[in-house]
Amino acid sequence: xxxxxxxxxxxxxxxxxxxxxxxxxxxxxxxxxxxxxxxxxxxxxxxxxxxxxxxxxxxxxxxxxxxxxxxxxxxxxxxxxxxxxxxxxxxxxxxxxxxxxxxxxxxxxxxxxxxxxxxxxxxxxxxxxxxxxxxxxxxxxxxxxxxxxxxxxxxxxxxxxxxxxxxxxxxxxxxxxxxxxxxxxxxxxxxxxxxxxxxxxxxxxxxxxxxxxxxxxxxxxxxxxxxxxxxxxxxxxxxxxxxxxxxxxxxxxxxxxxxxxxxxxxxxxxxxxxxxxxxxxxxxxxxxxxxxxxx
Numbered sequence: 001x002x003x004x005x006x007x008x009x010x011x012x013x014x015x016x017x018x019x020x021x022x023x024x025x026x027x028x029x030x031x032x033x034x035x036x037x038x039x040x041x042x043x044x045x046x047x048x049x050x051x052x053x054x055x056x057x058x059x060x061x062x063x064x065x066x067x068x069x070x071x072x073x074x075x076x077x078x079x080x081x082x083x084x085x086x087x088x089x090x091x092x093x094x095x096x097x098x099x100x101x102x103x104x105x106x107x108x109x110x111x112x113x114x115x116x117x118x119x120x121x122x123x124x125x126x127x128x129x130x131x132x133x134x135x136x137x138x139x140x141x142x143x144x145x146x147x148x149x150x151x152x153x154x155x156x157x158x159x160x161x162x163x164x165x166x167x168x169x170x171x172x173x174x175x176x177x178x179x180x181x182x183x184x185x186x187x188x189x190x191x192x193x194x195x196x197x198x199x200x201x202x203x204x205x206x207x208x209x210x211x212x213x214x215x216x217x218x219x220x221x222x223x224x225x226x227x228x229x230x231x232x233x234x235x236x237x238x239x240x241x242x243x244x245x246x247x248x249x250x251x252x253x254x255x256x257x258x259x260x261x262x263x264x265x266x267x268x269x270x271x272x273x274x275x276x277x278x279x280x281x282x283x284x285x286x287x288x289x290x291x292x293x294x295x
Contacts, residue, residue, distance in 0.1 A: 031068070032109050033118040033120060033150065033155065033156050034156070035142070035159040036120065036160050037122040037160070037161050039126060039127045039162070040123070041096070041232075042098075042123035042161070042163065042202075043082075043124065044081070044082050045093070046096065048094040051092045052092065053082065053092055056095075058095070060099075060100045060253065061250065063099075067117045068118045069118075070118065070145060074144075074145065079098075079099060079102065081095050081096075084123055088124050088125050096249055096253075097160070097249050098119050101160065101253040101254075101260075105117065105257045108265065109265060112265040118154055120146060122145055123162070127166060128173055129163060129167055129173075129181060133183070133187075134184070134191070143191055143192070156192070158260055158263075159199045161200065162232070164219065165207050165208050165242065168208055170211070173211075174209075178218030185199050185224055199227045200263075201219055201227065201229055202231075202232050202252065203220065203230065203232055203233055204216050205232035206241060206243070208242065228259050230252070230255045230256055232248075236248045
């Protein structure tokens with residue numbers, strides 16, 4: 001490849017970045033918001049032993065000034081582990097997937113014009129999906145927290161949902177799980193007036209009862225637009241054989257982030273920008289190698 005051709009291609013790629021409308025609207029006040037909902041493995045039990053958290057925070061879960069959380073008083077503050085400490089108040093919280101997720105997406109989000117990542121913790125341990133149905137306390141609290149998060153501006157990127165362990169105890173709960181999850185997703189979209197709201201669910205890694213396979217099957221068979229599935233099966237569990245370890249939470253956070261980024265930063269299933277960013281990086285790398293070989 002000639003030096004002139006390499007230079008022209010490099011300029012073309014750079015021009016695409018400048019002319020990208022999402023990049024031209026960059027502002028530190030633009031907030032991309034994510035809802036963290038479900039039960040204990042979303043709330044985070046990484047590093048919790050005998051109801052005490054070991055306070056070990058992996059680098060991937062560390063705080064950053066551009067990552068905020070909506071606290072129990074519905075006020076934005078800089079986020080740090082444990083994210084759900086004032087939400088899932090009847091249990092000891094530790095490391096969950098939320099901070100890892102936020103750290104993994106914050107730089108691509110920044111490049112797309114989003115200056116802040118806003119996390120809205122809503123998960124409560126030991127809850128069945130029936131307790132999240134429209135009209136219940138948990139559902140209304142989640143809706144109220146989402147609306148409070150949006151009051152100061154911003155856009156919802158996705159709902160991250162990890163729940164179902166408590167629905168593996170009784171056959172009737174496991175059998176009805178799929179229908180109730182579909183209704184929950186549809187109700188959220190209607191009540192938030194977001195028909196294309198991205199919903200990323202986590203396939204169970206464990207269960208409290210014998211019907212985990214039924215719940216997992218129901219999760220996999222959800223056929224709604226803009227619903228994605230990330231499988232946690234096989235991730236290492238704590239000694240209770242129910243909760244993910246700290247390192248597993250790190251892995252899960254990255255898996256969730258990759259799923260979100262593959263969906264596109266608009267959260268509407270349009271992956272064109274995300275795909276272009278990945279292609280652009282590969283092209284830039286190849287062109288730089290070519291230029292160095294010439295020089």
